[in-house]
Amino acid sequence: MNTVLSTQNLTKKFGKITAVSAMNLAISENCVFGLLGPNGSGKTTTLGMVLDIIRPTDGDFQWFGSKPDKFTRKKIGSTLESPAFYPYLTGAGNLKISCTLKGVDYSEIHRVLRLVNLDQRAHDKFRTYSFGMKQRLAIAAALLGNPKALILDEPTNGLDPQGISEIRQLVNRVAGEGVSIIFASHILDEVQKVCTHVAIMRLGKILYSGKVDEVLAETGGIEISSSNLEIMASALKDCPFLLTFRREGIKFILTPKPDADIHEIHEYLISNGIVLHHLVERKRSLEDQYLELLKNNQ
């Protein structure tokens, strides 16, 4: 697969603070790459560097396998931090500027404004927009002219729940059209829902990088419950398929042996006269992983 963006040893120091430290990334085509990390972990600084806004202290990066120039940037749709537009111009007027910068026809403006549901307010001045609308205009600008790659820096910041879900759908749709997306966020849930790959950042370093599926694949145990918890507890004690178990309220959380099957556990419980009214395989959420990673690297 082709690489969209790769960085080697990318480093940025602001005085004594190292905002990004020797970052090595390789983002391949057709993926939604989540850059996840708490505030101040260096996400925006990283994106700023690959967009030529921030000068790296050290290291290198390539877009689409070659050294970047302004023509590369015309093919990348991007939002960085808060939306930046001319307040005295209308939404459409601002997009005309974006079109001119990218060499895209003005006819695109209406299309992207409809994509983000802003066409009704296209001819109002930017300064009259709410923060959510400004954010949506920034996303509209990023979508101009069918970009090959999309950089979205916390795009759902300031949006209402409906707006957030719309943007997620939009990202999924655009990703479905084969556009590679880099998605920076500090919200786990969002990355989990939208991204195929994830890199977790903290203090300018990547702690973990891989497929979202793989992070989720590790099981977080089995949740069961029945009407008589006392009998269940004594049965579970002798169950040969379990490593451990613990009680959480009216539920038991089981950690099965690696080769054990839910089947076998269930059969064992039935043969001991226990009928379950609740059985769920717990996926280990990204959140658990994330918090654990952050904790381990404290």
Place this chain on the structure above:
Amino acid sequence: MRTLIRLEWLKIKSYKAFWIILGLYLISMAALIFGLPGFIDWLAEQAPKSEKIILLAFKKMIFNFPDIWQNIAFVASARFFIKVILGFILVILVTNEFTFNTMRMNIMNGIERSEVLWSKLMVAFFLTLISTMVILFAGIYLGFTNSSNITLKAIVGKTSFIPAYMLEVFSYLTYAIFLSVLIRKTGFAVIAMVLYSFLEPIITYYTPDDYDRFLPMNAINHIIRTPNTSLMKIKTPEMTFDLQEFVKWDDFVVCGLYAGLFIMIPYLILKRKDL
């Protein structure tokens, strides 16, 4: 190049503040130049008889070809007071790009850092052209209506003050761009621009006289100095101070060098710094 021109046009086309300030500039400039004949007439009316004749002769001479070019260029550049309005426009346009974060946005979407500077220099040049056009038309109009000497030789004589005026205004605007890129905040840049105009005369006072003209504002203002027209010769034959008949090439060079410096420094800043 065409992209940059279209870009700047889109930015200023609907920018009310820009057009209002530009309008104010043009009105004050026109008022100053076109008001001059009327002002002298008014002075002559107030003056005693003996003075009246001199003043009316003075009026005739001011607008005589070819001296008119130097005279109105001198009045329009007026050392500071009018040019500064154009300077404000540039400061506002450049610092806006920093305050709105739109310089970032522009670069992210596909122009070079240096192109940000070139596009603003184009705006500066455009404003210089407008200002020069006013001088040109005013000169032609006032010259033809007031000059007693309308020969081709007289008309084109001393027109070297027109390119001199252009360089003066353009250099001043590069100075405005330089301050804006250096300071980035509209208010502070405006204060710095105004404050230095008052500061430099003080520096001039403590600088050896021979070096005065190498100070930036002096260099810019020195291209067109107090006119040494025929009248001045009549009125003040004994005075030999800073009066000028023709543009001096070395003044031109010193001013040009400053313009180069005021382009070079922001270029390097934009090239190297984080935006």
